[in-house]
Amino acid sequence: AVLCGLGLMYVPDPDTALREQHRVLKPGGRAVAAVWGRRDRCSWAGIFPVVDTRVETDVCPLFFSLGTGETLKTVFENTGFTDVTSERIQTTLRYPSADAACLAAFVGGPVALAWARFDDATRAEAQADYLATIEPYREGAGYAIPGEFVVVRGVRL
Template structure:
């Protein structure tokens, strides 16, 4: 898919999903959110960038961690996601973070670099995830941390049939190669290729729990990456894709609800210090929390 087209699909798709995302997904992706924050080792006074910030969950947590002497910038392609993040931060009285529309493959470049860069479940939607990671790494200060999460192996995500179900009814794929960054050692190698040291990755198995068929379908079709395509379906097509999706989840049904297997992959690394010196690794103090 043409990169510009892919960005437009993601921008307007998440504009459609914003009103439903937190309701249906915030608790479901909590293990990935916590994993990224733990690996980021954010400290008071840090300058943090949150790429593909969505409704601001990671950025707001980072703003709390950096305190008044630190700062956080969140960027996202979706203007409505940015508006939602601003509103959430404002409601909490946070004045050390700001949000703006921006492309993850062309993030801000402050003098001296960022102390931490986060990207929670955003790389899968970018036209060139490897290039995005390389650019993020260049935006880091020496010794700074990059922590990211992606969805894992397709075979470990029972909800994955949503893409083929929708793609069969649209002219272009909604999320081409969505699971590529979570397959095998792809993310691990990409972090190495970006020039980071101390690279590590780990997989987290989860169950996405929904209390009813309607809730499971609303999460998939209204609050997720296929929201734009779904918004353009007529009523019979919407009924058909919901029924097909539920058939694909039959093995996950528990009474009226669903427990759907999923997998997250957390990856992280450190930007090396200048040649001839050792990386300055930030170590979380005992008892500290993100």
């Protein structure tokens, strides 16, 4: 089996990556991939314009491309997988504090490289701007931020 959790959206050529997964599987082997879903269903996505105003990045415009429509399912089918299924999963990302929400978004997410280059003043501004984008999801001292995953499964014949 091959499992790729939240990795394909960082790959410049997902078709090649999935063809390689297909190649290394034995007949009957299964592949599963999960990516973030539609940008408008991932309320934490406000992080991208916050970072984009401070540094140029190529990640942001492409990050949700595999999660729109049936894109990832089509890539699976086009790279030789059969019995391909696709599922959208709604979730809530829960953080106990503003610091925890910012840590997950800036340090553990797709903008980590840009974040590492920010000076302290830029980090403070970016955090304040990001917290403003997730303010509608505040629950007490923490946050409950809606999100969506797309999980696609396929089999090598």
